[in-house]
Amino acid sequence: MPKYNNPRKTWQYSTEFKVRAVKMSYQPDIKSSQVAEGLGIHPFMLSRWRKEYREGHLQGDGKRRVGLSKKRKVKSAKQITENAQLKKEIDRLKRENDLPKKVATVSGGSTSERFGFIHRYGKEIGVRNLCRWMQVSPSGYYAWRQRGTTDRALSDQQLLKQITKIFDDSHGRYGSPRVYESLRQSGYRIAKKRVERLMREAGLKARVTKVTRRMPGLKRFIAKGENRLLARDAATAPDQVWVADVTYIKLQGKWTYLATIMDQYSRRILGWSLSYSRTTELTTTALRYVIKKGRNPKNVIFHTDRGVEFTGSVFQSELVKYGMHHSVNRPGHCTDNAFMESFYHSLKGELIRQTYFKGIEELRSELSRYINKFYNTVRLHSGIGYMSPINYEQMAA
Structure with missing residues (x-):
């Protein structure tokens, strides 16, 4: 068996995330399935969190839990469905939920690659949160950013533009092997793994789907x-x-x-x-x-x-x-x-x-x-x- 120096972690949801999801599911006129879909989690998982919350095993903020009585005060449907703050909270939690998937693509990469990932998603998610996820220090990231762009990084930027053009021209059908061959036929002399890395970091993934064949009688x-x-x-x-x-x-x-x-x-x-x-x-x-x-x-x-x-x-x-x-x-x-x-x-x-x-x-x-x-x-x-x-x-x- 090969030895992995940076094995991929099994990501878990924070207690704060679970509690917020449960509280949203207890809001009147909002179904649990809608909350689960909005956060990108399985309804069964949300159901388990609700059970843990009722039993007192899941308390993230120390505050009184949401009342479960059928006689609790019910808000109007307009207050719930038109509540922009609630929608914003769902969007934020969904981004946090998607974060482990993005981090997993570069968590085993070099420090420079991780800093580049933080630089790309810092405004969207937050620099400090990303630094914590990527296991690097914020001071190290800011020092890296002050150094300026290296010749290699500039070369990657130019190459990524050409990769993106080939990817878009194929309507998202080309993966890294065909993108690499297209570049090679255009006169580029680069490594396959470099193309794979740039496409992975840019989130360029070819259309891949499981295809089944209906068998005739x-x-x-x-x-x-x-x-x-x-x-x-x-x-x-x-x-x-x-x-x-x-x-x-x-x-x-x-x-x-x-x-x-x-x-x-x-x-x-x-x-x-x-x-x-x-x-x-x-x-x-x-x-x-x-x-x-x-x-x-x-x-x-x-x-x-x-x-x-x-x-x-x-x-x-x-x-x-x-x-x-x-x-x-x-x-x-x-x-x-x-x-x-x-x-x-x-x-x-x-x-x-x-x-x-x-x-x-x-x-x-x-x-x-x-x-x-x-x-x-x-x-x-x-x-x-x-x-x-x-x-x-x-x-x-």
């Missing part, structure tokens, strides 16, 4: 078909192997279905189709779109899963018409189509999740913008040497 699978990719090496040029799949996207309580076709060699999305119905019409529309764009090579291996939207007679006729050879996953081996699984993971994490769409047309427009203006042309793919699919194809030409 087993009755939709057809047993026939073989995996032609097992008998050959990976594609060495465009238009040798195309892969396709269908995924589910929930839109205002209804399922929509996205069929996508990708060139396995370059990872380029060749065509796609979106519909409320998962049928062969969905997949044939995507294939015909690719052909219409002028991409119609012969003897392409077209790999999919075993869903009926790909194995149905209508779609099979289209493959024969364009001289393509169908290949399917082995039963129970969804990783045989890992390229498409990876794309859908990126799509949902970078665009779909945490985004509200007014309707299917807006979803269609955003998908077009993501695929044509970002994924195919700009996004750096680790599997092809941190190049965009179109650039990778042009290099192979």
Whole structure:
């Protein structure tokens, strides 16, 4: 096991914080769940604090506890809901609650990094409170501030501006690996860990979300078909192997279905189709779109899963018409189509999740913008040497 010189602490809420939270929860016309949400804590935790307060185990100021009698004097709803001071107190406690999360990112860093963190959040939270959290002296911080900005700090400031620009241009989709590669391709000669540190200190975190895949019913699978990719090496040029799949996207309580076709060699999305119905019409529309764009090579291996939207007679006729050879996953081996699984993971994490769409047309427009203006042309793919699919194809030409 590695030895950690500065192990991360388990942060705890102060007694003062708990007492104030409990007192707020006992105000008339304010629900405990609203207080918990405002402070960013779990309702069960607030419920436990309320119990400890009633039993006398939680008293932070020595004053008389809030009366719990049902006959206590009730304030008007207007006095509570419009009380600006109470709202301000909730905001302040919420900032204090968020402080351990921010401190944890630099608590194991150098003294200079911790001073820089205090300088950034001092006005918002308070210098003395931050010094206490970061285990440094206020006098040391003020002495550090009087020394002026070092050449290294100035360099970090300039570099951070470029990092922020790359991060914003990707709409928050780039983490430190892709930001680093973008900088390197722009001529910067820097270390990966420096980019990681600057992004961490600036709070620049890529869109990351857990993506789950809805599994179709087993009755939709057809047993026939073989995996032609097992008998050959990976594609060495465009238009040798195309892969396709269908995924589910929930839109205002209804399922929509996205069929996508990708060139396995370059990872380029060749065509796609979106519909409320998962049928062969969905997949044939995507294939015909690719052909219409002028991409119609012969003897392409077209790999999919075993869903009926790909194995149905209508779609099979289209493959024969364009001289393509169908290949399917082995039963129970969804990783045989890992390229498409990876794309859908990126799509949902970078665009779909945490985004509200007014309707299917807006979803269609955003998908077009993501695929044509970002994924195919700009996004750096680790599997092809941190190049965009179109650039990778042009290099192979």
